[in-house]
Structure formats: structure tokens, C-alpha cells
Amino acid sequence: MERKVNFNINGKKVDLNIDSRELLVDVIRDHITLKGTRIGCDTSNCGACTVIVNGKAVKSCTMLGVQADGKEIITIEGITQGEELHPIQKAFMERHGMQCGYCTSGMIMTAYWLLSNRKNPSDEEIKRYFSGNLCRCTGYQDIIDSVRHASELMHSEEEKIVVEQR
Amino acid sequence: MNPREFEYHAPHSLDEAFSLLGKYGDESKILAGGQSLIPLMKSRIFSMPHIIDIGKIEGLRNIEINKSGARIGSLVTISDLESEREIAELFPAIHDAASQIADPLIRNAGTIGGNIAHGDPGNDLPAVLVTLGAVFVLRRSGGERTADASKFFIDTLETDVHHGEILTEIVIPRPGKKTASAYLKAKKSAGDFSIAGISTCISMEKDGSIGSIRMALTSSGPKVIEVTGLEEICKGKKDYNSIAEKVSVAAVSSAKPSDDFYGTVQYKKKVIGILAKDCLKLAMERAEKR
Ligand SMILES: Cc1cc2nc3c(=O)[nH]c(=O)nc-3n(C[C@H](O)[C@H](O)[C@H](O)COP(=O)(O)OP(=O)(O)OC[C@H]3O[C@@H](n4cnc5c(N)ncnc54)[C@H](O)[C@@H]3O)c2cc1C
Ligand code: FES
Ligand code: FES
Numbered sequence: 001m002e003r004k005v006n007f008n009i010n011g012k013k014v015d016l017n018i019d020s021r022e023l024l025v026d027v028i029r030d031h032i033t034l035k036g037t038r039i040g041c042d043t044s045n046c047g048a049c050t051v052i053v054n055g056k057a058v059k060s061c062t063m064l065g066v067q068a069d070g071k072e073i074i075t076i077e078g079i080t081q082g083e084e085l086h087p088i089q090k091a092f093m094e095r096h097g098m099q100c101g102y103c104t105s106g107m108i109m110t111a112y113w114l115l116s117n118r119k120n121p122s123d124e125e126i127k128r129y130f131s132g133n134l135c136r137c138t139g140y141q142d143i144i145d146s147v148r149h150a151s152e153l154m155h156s157e158e159e160k161i162v163v164e165q166r
Numbered sequence: 167m168n169p170r171e172f173e174y175h176a177p178h179s180l181d182e183a184f185s186l187l188g189k190y191g192d193e194s195k196i197l198a199g200g201q202s203l204i205p206l207m208k209s210r211i212f213s214m215p216h217i218i219d220i221g222k223i224e225g226l227r228n229i230e231i232n233k234s235g236a237r238i239g240s241l242v243t244i245s246d247l248e249s250e251r252e253i254a255e256l257f258p259a260i261h262d263a264a265s266q267i268a269d270p271l272i273r274n275a276g277t278i279g280g281n282i283a284h285g286d287p288g289n290d291l292p293a294v295l296v297t298l299g300a301v302f303v304l305r306r307s308g309g310e311r312t313a314d315a316s317k318f319f320i321d322t323l324e325t326d327v328h329h330g331e332i333l334t335e336i337v338i339p340r341p342g343k344k345t346a347s348a349y350l351k352a353k354k355s356a357g358d359f360s361i362a363g364i365s366t367c368i369s370m371e372k373d374g375s376i377g378s379i380r381m382a383l384t385s386s387g388p389k390v391i392e393v394t395g396l397e398e399i400c401k402g403k404k405d406y407n408s409i410a411e412k413v414s415v416a417a418v419s420s421a422k423p424s425d426d427f428y429g430t431v432q433y434k435k436k437v438i439g440i441l442a443k444d445c446l447k448l449a450m451e452r453a454e455k456r
Contacts, residue, residue: 001171001172003174019168020172020173021170021172042208043208044201044205044272047271050271057274062200062201062205063275064174064219066174067219110271128270131356132269132270132357
């Protein structure tokens with residue numbers, strides 16, 4: 001059944017008519033045509049579909065589009081500043097946090113949520129936060145290294161901004 | 167895969183939700199975080215013409231701690247429950263369980279109310295709430311009643327929520343002095359349901375002997391199972407070693423696990439026996455420190 005919804009996605013307001021049956025991930029990919037968010041397992045296990053809804057990372061294959069009505073959503077496309085990659089994206093490149101790349105947007109969104117809660121997560125914390133994101137290629141160690149490196153890059157960017165402001 | 171066709175309703179108040187539940191009767195189903203229900207709808211194991219999303223109702227997301235204990239709104243997410251310091255301090259078993267439910271992303275969406283009302287014997291919070299003596303507040307149009315956690319779970323996916331009712335609050339009495347709880351879970355991999363889980367709540371007397379004890383099991387039967395015969399074994403005892411074996415046997419004989427993907431009956435009983443000892447030890451250590 002058709003229903004009107006509006007979200008704020010990556011800072012932009014969108015009004016849509018969607019079917020109540022549609023999953024948030026399909027709304028993002030097919031209606032809003034942002035293809036960075038992936039469908040892996042489609043059974044709430046792999047985390048390839050991770051997006052941020054009202055500040056928290058969730059699996060968009062296990063949320064109805066209509067449930068997100070009125071909410072603020074951030075996807076992988078929303079974390080870059082124009083052409084400039086986000087420090088988490090840079091860190092994943094510099095530390096080889098991906099091979100085939102299929103899980104990567106989900107990994108980065110979980111990292112985005114983690115690093116907005118904890119500036120300096122320990123390896124144990126990183127492992128715990130990532131227990132809902134599967135990767136079939138990297139063996140995880142490079143992902144953990146990338147997240148740790150991202151937290152360092154984000155610190156140094158913050159310091160740079162403070163210095164520039166002086 | 168998309169669920170089957172349904173009409174979606176998103177009431178903004180409990181009264182609005184009650185009138186929708188009244189109007190659509192047993193053609194309607196409550197949706198909270200959706201982390202149990204949506205997978206079932208997607209696989210089309212479950213479908214319902216009317217889905218009533220209670221997620222937009224105000225006032226069900228508070229955690230209130232007062233002199234008599236805790237009142238937890240049914241829409242509090244598992245991750246909010248996990249990160250609430252006072253909850254971890256007063257009811258360590260809740261923290262133990264919440265931090266092991268599914269994975270952090272599912273915990274960000276799933277609610278305490280859904281974890282209880284789903285009636286899944288594999289869900290971790292029911293066993294904890296039974297041992298803590300929790301009471302559930304069930305509201306309906308123009309009234310409310312309470313249900314003891316220990317009588318609330320009827321069968322697999324069947325609870326004491328009557329049609330037209332909404333679970334609104336979970337009320338947990340403040341533990342007395344020298345009282346502590348613990349929850350342990352054996353699982354195959356991070357983020358998974360348990361092979362078996364066990365919750366324990368122990369109160370010690372002034373002299374350090376056990377005054378009262380409750381234990382309940384996850385994934386060990388068609389519903390959460392309370393271990394019987396514990397008072398006789400434990401009351402007045404101080405020494406862990408003198409009771410551990412008997413407690414373990416009591417837990418195993420109360421359990422009614424079945425063969426499935428998580429293991430054989432024989433294997434699960436072995437796991438339950440070990441978990442019972444370890445959980446007893448942890449709860450005793452925590453109670454002594456209080
Ligand atoms: C991959 C995966 C792994 C999981 N692992 C675990 C695990 O290890 N341990 C565990 O405990 N759970 C696990 N779960 C289940 C899930 O996390 C919880 O059961 C979930 O939190 C349920 O809450 P919800 O708000 O999402 O409920 P929903 O899915 O919205 O609802 C569940 C049921 O409860 C009813 N309901 C919900 N709220 C109310 C209310 N307030 N009043 C009356 N009825 C209500 C609904 O009608 C429905 O029948 C897992 C789920 C997935 C997908
Ligand atoms: S596609 Fe959503 S968890 Fe795998
Ligand atoms: S890089 Fe291939 S799945 Fe993670």
C-alpha cells in the first residue's frame with residue numbers, strides 16, 4: 001500500500017511515495033538512487049546494508065522504509081565533504097581495509113557510528129562494535145587497523161582545525 | 167525479500183494505538199524495533215494485514231531508577247539498556263545479557279519490550295527478568311494490569327499479552343543488600359543466539375550464607391525455564407564447592423532442550439551443567455562484594 005514519507009537523507013530533505021512493504025535499503029538504493037549501501041545477506045546478518053538512522057548504526061535490510069519516516073539518515077555518500085574523502089575512507093585506503101569492497105560501505109558506517117561515540121576505541125571495543133559486520137575477504141585485521149588509523153586521522157584533523165582557528 | 171502486502175499504521179499515542187488494535191482485532195500485529203518481526207515478515211513465515219508500528223509513541227523510552235527499583239519503558243532499545251550505568255550497577259545480569267544480544271546494530275533497533283513479547287525461548291532477557299522478579303505492565307484501552315515475569319511466558323512465541331494490550335513498562339524491584347545477579351551465554355559465534363543461557367540472582371544473609379536463589383534458562387525448552395529445587399540445595403550454605411555439583415544437576419534436570427542447529431540434547435545438557443556452575447560462582451562473588 002502506497003504511503004507518503006519524508007526523510008532527511010545526507011542533509012537533504014526528500015518526500016517520497018513508497019510501498020509500506022519496501023525495506024529501507026531498497027528505498028535508499030532504488031528510490032533515492034544512492035547505490036553505495038549494499039545488500040549482502042538480506043537476513044540481518046552481514047551488515048553490508050548499515051546506515052545511520054537518528055545517530056545510530058542500523059541494518060537497513062531489517063527496517064521498513066516507512067519506519068524511517070521523519071528521521072535523519074546518513075549513508076556512505078553523506079560522509080564525504082564534496083570531493084574530499086572522510087578520514088575513515090582515507091584510513092581504509094591507507095591500511096588496506098578492503099579487498100573486494102562489498103562490505104566496505106557498511107564497515108565504514110559502523111566505524112562512523114563508533115568513532116562518534118568513542119574517540120579512542122581499544123582493539124577490543126572495535127571488535128565488539130563490528131560483531132554485526134561480516135567480511136569474507138580481509139580476515140578483519142586490516143579493518144581493525146583501518147578503524148584505529150581513522151581515529152588517529154580524525155584526531156589530527158581536529159588538531160589542524162584548532163591550529164588554523166588560532 | 168519484501169514482506170507480503172500489509173497496511174501500515176503509525177499511531178502517535180497509546181490511545182490511538184488501542185483504537186487501531188480494537189478496529190483491526192486479530193488482523194493486526196504490533197511492530198516495535200522490528201528485529202524479530204521483520205525477518206519473519208521478509209521470509210513470509212509471518213504476515214498480517216495490518217501492522218501497527220508503536221515506535222512513534224512518546225513516553226515509552228524512559229529508564230527511571232528510584233528507591234523501589236527500576237521502571238523501564240518498553241521501547242527502550244537494547245543498546246540503551248546496555249549503556250545505562252545504573253542498570254549495570256543494580257542489575258548486572260541485565261547488562262551481561264543486553265551486551266550479548268545479537269550484535270550492536272541490531273541492539274540499536276531492537277527494544278526490551280519486543281525481546282520479551284516475542285516469546286522466543288532463545289531471547290536472552292526473559293530468563294534475566296524472571297530471576298529478578300520483574301513485573302510487566304500491560305495497558306489496554308481504558309485500563310491496565312500487571313503480569314509477573316515468571317507466569318508471563320506460555321509457549322514458543324506465546325505470551326500472556328492479550329489482544330488489544332500493549333506492554334508499556336518493565337518494573338524491577340530494587341535488589342536488597344548482598345544481592346547480585348549474573349547472566350552467562352554459550353554461543354557458537356559473536357552475534358548469535360545461544361546454545362544455552364542462564365541467569366542467576368542470589369541474596370546472601372548477613373553471615374554470608376545463601377538466603378535465596380533463582381535461576382532461569384534460555385534456549386533450553388519451549389519457553390524460558392525456571393530451575394526448581396534450588397532453595398533446598400542452597401539455603402544456609404556458604405561454600406560454593408559444597409553446592410556447585412547439585413545446582414548443576416538441578417539445572418540440567420529442569421531443562422528440556424531439543425536437538426537443533428545449535429546442538430544435540432546431550433551436548434546442550436552438558437553446556438547447561440557447566441554454565442550453571444559458572445553462573446552460580448559469578449553471582450556468589452558479586453553478592454559477597456555488595
Ligand atoms: C540476526 C539476529 C540475531 C539475534 N540474536 C538475538 C540474541 O542473541 N538474543 C536475543 O535475545 N535476541 C536476538 N535477536 C532477536 C532480537 O534482537 C530481539 O528479539 C529484538 O530486540 C526484539 O525487539 P523488537 O523491538 O525488534 O521487536 P519486534 O520485532 O518489533 O517485535 C517482536 C514481537 O513482540 C511484539 N511486541 C513488540 N513490542 C511490543 C509491545 N510493547 N507490546 C506488545 N507486543 C509487542 C510484536 O508484536 C512481535 O510479535 C536476534 C535477531 C536477529 C535478526
Ligand atoms: S544485507 Fe542487511 S545485514 Fe546483510
Ligand atoms: S572486502 Fe570483500 S567482503 Fe569485505
